[in-house]
Each structure stands twice: as structure tokens, then as C-alpha cells.
Amino acid sequence: MRRPLADELRAPDDELRLRENWDGVRERVAARRRRPRRVAGAAAVLGLVALVGLWPRVRSGGPLMQAGGAPLSATEAIATPRALELADGSRIELAAGTRLVPTRNAGSRIDLTLESGRARFEVEPGGPRAWTIDAGSARVRVVGTAFLVERSARRVRVEVEHGRVAVEGTAVPGGSVLLGAGEAWEMAHPGSEPAPPSAPGSAEAEAEARVPALPLVAAEREPDAPPARVARWRQVADAEGAEAAYASIGEGAFSATARRTEPDQLLALADVARRSGHVHHAVEPLDRLVREFPQHPEAPLAAITLARLQMGPLADPGAALRTYARARDLGVPRVFDAEVCSGVARALVATGAPDEARGEARECLRRHGSPPRRAELERILDADE
Amino acid sequence: MAALREPAGGPAPESSGRLVVARDRAPSDAILVARALEGDAWAEDAIYRCYAGKVLAMIERLLRRSSDADDVLQDTFADAFTSLGKLREPSALRSWLFGIAVRRVRRRQRTLALRRALGLDRSLDDATLAMIASPSVSPERMAELARLDVILERLHPDQRNAWMLRHVEGERLEDVARILDCSLATAKRRVSAAEVLVRAALGEAR
Structure with missing residues (x-):
């Protein structure tokens, strides 16, 4: 058969029917989300008992979750910056337009790919996981620190706020470079327009210096603007x-x-x-x-x-x-x-x-x-x- | 009215740089999933609006019953919205939804088979291929679809579902395997086993 039989069949495109089904979907979703509350008390007690006994194993055993218990999935900050609070106390802040994808999330390591944009990572020191952030031509390895990674068509930039990170990759001179607090590393992508060298104190240098204006989540807000309230x-x-x-x-x-x-x-x-x-x-x-x-x-x-x-x-x-x-x-x-x-x-x-x-x-x-x-x-x- | 005739995705008016930006940032499945995970109700609404019609059509054709199809559709999207965080690759939303739907269909097929075996369900299918054929289909083709319905009824549901996904829905074999949550070899085996029977019964007519 050359073309799907569906082309010869009527599709149920009745708007009223779909709308009624949508109401049904919402009712079922609401019912399922309510259900756990009925057993929440018993589960909380059992969970507490289990957690007291198993805390060290749980803490280092499973994948890293968000603070609210949601799994860490591919995350985008579409129009406005956003922040992810993680269960181990770490924090990731994404600038607008940033896409971050977890590629491996286990008890001993977490690998993230920064597909585009700018992200600031605040990794809880002493945590059980080694963090790796893949930014295309460069990879950043870290155990506990705060740093910023920016990936665009033009360049990759890593800037360390405190702690130390290793930047690795075939494009990195010598294969890797160690960065300490206050240090930055930047590489222009092949074929992109090289950034003109900027003299200290020039407008360009000042603009570059503003890149890591942290925290990113507050970056698009006026400095003196009151914090956004949830209505x-x-x-x-x-x-x-x-x-x-x-x-x-x-x-x-x-x-x-x-x-x-x-x-x-x-x-x-x-x-x-x-x-x-x-x-x-x-x-x-x-x-x-x-x-x-x-x-x-x-x-x-x-x-x-x-x-x-x-x-x-x-x-x-x-x-x-x-x-x-x-x-x-x-x-x-x-x-x-x-x-x-x-x-x-x-x-x-x-x-x-x-x-x-x-x-x-x-x-x-x-x-x-x-x-x-x-x-x-x-x-x-x-x-x- | 000029803008009305401009197909979406077509060239943007020169004067409107903003339009290009807006299209570049049009929410893909991945964005809709991300927004739904953030709790934005409109994103769930958008996912439903985008896929409900296609999923319902597939469910109805696999189940051959319109009333059960509505119930399965609601369960499918309820499953999806309560487990959206488990979707590993948000851009694969479509096949993930179809997979949930087919698992729900399979469960309903087992229940219906049991109810029929126990004599608890004597109702007739109301959405067989011949019954939902487009009015433009010729009488000869309609008769062929009716014969196909009889053959499909005799197949094991796993084979029937695989064949329907491949030849009615037009899915690629790789997608059939993904939707049925089985290996590519298994998907091929199920489709070709059904194919042999269908061709044997319809061969002369082809």
C-alpha cells in the first residue's frame, strides 16, 4: 500500500467532542493529583522513618532531582530568565533563550549539555556528584563552585566566580585549562567573526565585563525594581x-x-x-x-x-x-x-x-x-x- | 487581508524584523513540554489541541468503537500530563503520546475481549474501517475495506495494532516499534505476520 489508509477515512474532527474530552482530561488529571493527598499522612510517616535509616544512601544513590521532587529534564528559559533549585542545594540560573539538557544523571555524576545561551551554576561543595557541562567545543568539569558558561554561535565563554573548574576539549590549547576564582576563558568558534581586542576601560571591555552580571535571574529586571510577586x-x-x-x-x-x-x-x-x-x-x-x-x-x-x-x-x-x-x-x-x-x-x-x-x-x-x-x-x- | 494569505512559515514582510524573531521563537513540542512542566495551563491546552484529534482518530481506528475511544483518549492525556516529567526527549512528544494511547488501547482490547468471552458485551463495533470511510471512497473500495475489517478482526491484537500503525496510520517501522515499545525486529515481525494474512485474503483483489 503506497499511502496510508487513513487518507481514505474520516477523522473525528468534531470540535465539540474534542472539547468535551478536554473537560474529561482535566477532571481526571485533577482527580489523580488529589489522590496522593489522601495517603499523604501515612506516606509522610513511612517516608520519614525510611529516610532516617537510609539518608546517606539515598543522598548519594539516585539521580539528582529538583528541590520540589520533580525530575531534572530538558529545560529552557524561553523569554524570561529562570532558576532551578536542586535537591542537593545546588542551583542553576538560565538567562532568557537558554536551553540546558541533562544527558546523564546518576548518583556519582551529572552531565548537562548547554545547547545555547548562558547559564550560571552554583554547585554545592562536597556533593557526591561530579558535574560536567558540555558547551560544544568545550567541556567544563567541576566538583563544587560557582561559575558561568555561555554558548553562542560566536563563542564559548567560561567564567569562575569562586572555586576551580577544568575546561577541556580538543579545541582547548593543551587539551585542558584550569580556571580559578575571578578567571575567565573564552574561545571564538571557527568561522565566526573574531571579537576585536578590547582595551581595558573601553566601552567594549566594559560591555564584556557586564556579561556575567550575576545573578542572571535578576538580569532583566531594573536594579531598583521590586522583586516580582506572584499574584x-x-x-x-x-x-x-x-x-x-x-x-x-x-x-x-x-x-x-x-x-x-x-x-x-x-x-x-x-x-x-x-x-x-x-x-x-x-x-x-x-x-x-x-x-x-x-x-x-x-x-x-x-x-x-x-x-x-x-x-x-x-x-x-x-x-x-x-x-x-x-x-x-x-x-x-x-x-x-x-x-x-x-x-x-x-x-x-x-x-x-x-x-x-x-x-x-x-x-x-x-x-x-x-x-x-x-x-x-x-x-x-x-x-x- | 494580505497577511491572511501569507502562509505561516512563509517569507516575512521586509518591514517586520520582529515577525522573524517571533517565528524563530514559536513554541516547539519541546517548549510546550517545558512550559507544561512549569505548570502553565495554556501549554497543556496547546499540547492537547495539537494532538488530540490525531490521537483520537488513531484510538478509534484501533478500537473500532467511538464511545470507548473517548474514554481512552481522556486516559491517554491524563496519563501524559501526570507523567510529563518522564518524557526523556520532549521533541519526541508525538510518538510518546501515541505510545501511551496504544498501551491504553491494548488494555481496553483485553477488557473488551474478556467481556465478550463472558457474554457481558454484545454491542457491535461502530468505527470499523468501512464505517468510517470517507464519502468519496468508491463502492468497490468500500467493499474491500469491509473485507479488510473481517480479516483484521481475526488477527491477534498485537499484530493488528502493528499493521494498523504501519498501513493505516502510515507510521515508519521505527516509529511503530517506538510506539509499541518493542524492538524493531518485533515490530517488523508483527507487521509482516499480519501482512501475510491480509495479502492472502485480499491478494486477488490487488
Whole structure:
């Protein structure tokens, strides 16, 4: 058989069915996350007894986890810096745009690959694990210290705050170099523009000196800005769900909250409104993220979510069409392209532009095979004949 | 309206450097997984929106029952969201989800077989290949699909699932093995064992 049989079958693209199943998924997830609490008391006692007896073995035996107990998985700081607190007291801070992947995590060693960006490591001294950070052309080995590794297309840079690290690699002169506190090592990648030598005191040197402006997590904040606070509604949403979070804001205060909420939290605030059944209130935070923060990486998602609401419960296809256009201006993430082209075709039909709708539907089916509402798109095309 | 006709991923307008940046930073599966692990509800929503349709279609075709398919789909995503931290390679999200779904399907197939053997389930399948064939399929092809349904019904579920993943879903053999959580050799053996029977029954028609 040359092509999959699925091409000859109808796909269940019923939006209502998928939405009902989504509600079911959320209920099941919530039930499973509640379940451990019922036995938490007994488990805590048993765990304490076991931990007292096995502490030394546990501490050095298994993989290193995050402080909250979550496994250490591939981690990205997409738009804002973030920090990982680890169970052994170590800490990793990632600058915005950094991707760090654990490749080996065992009782005696932990290997991490810095795929891109800048990360600061504060490794707890005397810990049982040898740490290795692979930054492409250079590898950093350490037991207990604080240091910074930066990897970009142009260079790899390692800077030691305190303690000692070994930088190794075939590109390292002599195979390895030892760095002590306050020392830095840098290597330009072959083919990249060499950085011009910078005289001490020059603007360039000052800019370079600012690279390790630690801690990274605070790097994008104004020095005197107050520390970011987690809004109360967000805490309530995480602990008790969307309805409780909406109630904690109050219907009358929702607009004011949407106007003063940080851009990073606007999608979550819209989630609270949607999930608590107040769809009309989701519009304001989504619209604000799209209009006021178009450079924010979540702005396209906000536009798509808003257009989806306008096509669905808000029944305003004209507005949906404009919002889809805005989403495309902002850059539609690959995973949402099928949903957007399907939505645009349906919105065009609803606003009385059947010719454009057919073009959009045809292109959508060509690109995706089985986009959302495929049957509806096929009907739009059939209307051509 | 010009922006509407611009295919996503197509060339960015010259005046909009920002657009290029936004596309470069479009959330991949890996980013969605990372954000979901951080507790962002929209990321779970996005993962569901991206894959639910495809996973549901596969479950329905493997189970041949639409009502059971909804239940299995919900369990699949509940499993996924409560064990997302175990996903070693976030960019392999799709095959990981399919793997969870197939394990859930297999469990449901065992339950259904037992219930049928005990006479507790006399309901009929409502999502066989012939029943969910596209309206554009010719009558001859429809008859072939109906014959295929009969043959698939007789196969061992492990062979049937492997064959369906390969020939209905169009998965590569390597992905079939990954989804079924078995070796490539086992996946090949299951697919070809089913293939022999299917070809024997449909050979004349091909």
C-alpha cells in the first residue's frame, strides 16, 4: 500500500467532542493529583522513618532531582530568565533563550549539555556528584563552585566566580585549562567573526565585563525594581482551580486586574476566565497581550486563543478574522498553523467572502491533510462546484 | 487581508524584523513540554489541541468503537500530563503520546475481549474501517475495506495494532516499534505476520 489508509477515512474532527474530552482530561488529571493527598499522612510517616535509616544512601544513590521532587529534564528559559533549585542545594540560573539538557544523571555524576545561551551554576561543595557541562567545543568539569558558561554561535565563554573548574576539549590549547576564582576563558568558534581586542576601560571591555552580571535571574529586571510577586489569583488558581481564582478576583475587579497584570501572566489570567465559564472576561487579557506586548513570545498564542473564542462562544467571525490576521502578523507557531488556516476559512465564509474562503480552505487542506474541521473545509470547497 | 494569505512559515514582510524573531521563537513540542512542566495551563491546552484529534482518530481506528475511544483518549492525556516529567526527549512528544494511547488501547482490547468471552458485551463495533470511510471512497473500495475489517478482526491484537500503525496510520517501522515499545525486529515481525494474512485474503483483489 503506497499511502496510508487513513487518507481514505474520516477523522473525528468534531470540535465539540474534542472539547468535551478536554473537560474529561482535566477532571481526571485533577482527580489523580488529589489522590496522593489522601495517603499523604501515612506516606509522610513511612517516608520519614525510611529516610532516617537510609539518608546517606539515598543522598548519594539516585539521580539528582529538583528541590520540589520533580525530575531534572530538558529545560529552557524561553523569554524570561529562570532558576532551578536542586535537591542537593545546588542551583542553576538560565538567562532568557537558554536551553540546558541533562544527558546523564546518576548518583556519582551529572552531565548537562548547554545547547545555547548562558547559564550560571552554583554547585554545592562536597556533593557526591561530579558535574560536567558540555558547551560544544568545550567541556567544563567541576566538583563544587560557582561559575558561568555561555554558548553562542560566536563563542564559548567560561567564567569562575569562586572555586576551580577544568575546561577541556580538543579545541582547548593543551587539551585542558584550569580556571580559578575571578578567571575567565573564552574561545571564538571557527568561522565566526573574531571579537576585536578590547582595551581595558573601553566601552567594549566594559560591555564584556557586564556579561556575567550575576545573578542572571535578576538580569532583566531594573536594579531598583521590586522583586516580582506572584499574584494571589495565580496562587489560588494553582491550588484550587480556575473557579476559585475567578472568585478571588471578583467579577467587578476582573478588568482592573487584567489592566495591571504582568504580560507573562496574561494568558494564565485568560485561562482563569475561560475555565471558570466567564469567556467574555478572557478577551481583555488576551487582547492586551496582543496589542500592548506584540514582541512577547506568547502574543501569537494569545491572538489564536482570542480568535478561537471569537469564532466559538463569542460568535463574532468578523473580529475573529481580524484577530487571525494579527496572529499571522505576529507569527503563527507551527503547531497552530492548521487550526489558524481552518479558522480563517470558516471566518471568511461567515463574513460573506466565499471565494477567499475556498482559496484558504484549499491551501489548508493541501498543507495539512487533516486540519481541524476538515469536513467543513471540504464543504466550503464543494460549494465551488 | 494580505497577511491572511501569507502562509505561516512563509517569507516575512521586509518591514517586520520582529515577525522573524517571533517565528524563530514559536513554541516547539519541546517548549510546550517545558512550559507544561512549569505548570502553565495554556501549554497543556496547546499540547492537547495539537494532538488530540490525531490521537483520537488513531484510538478509534484501533478500537473500532467511538464511545470507548473517548474514554481512552481522556486516559491517554491524563496519563501524559501526570507523567510529563518522564518524557526523556520532549521533541519526541508525538510518538510518546501515541505510545501511551496504544498501551491504553491494548488494555481496553483485553477488557473488551474478556467481556465478550463472558457474554457481558454484545454491542457491535461502530468505527470499523468501512464505517468510517470517507464519502468519496468508491463502492468497490468500500467493499474491500469491509473485507479488510473481517480479516483484521481475526488477527491477534498485537499484530493488528502493528499493521494498523504501519498501513493505516502510515507510521515508519521505527516509529511503530517506538510506539509499541518493542524492538524493531518485533515490530517488523508483527507487521509482516499480519501482512501475510491480509495479502492472502485480499491478494486477488490487488
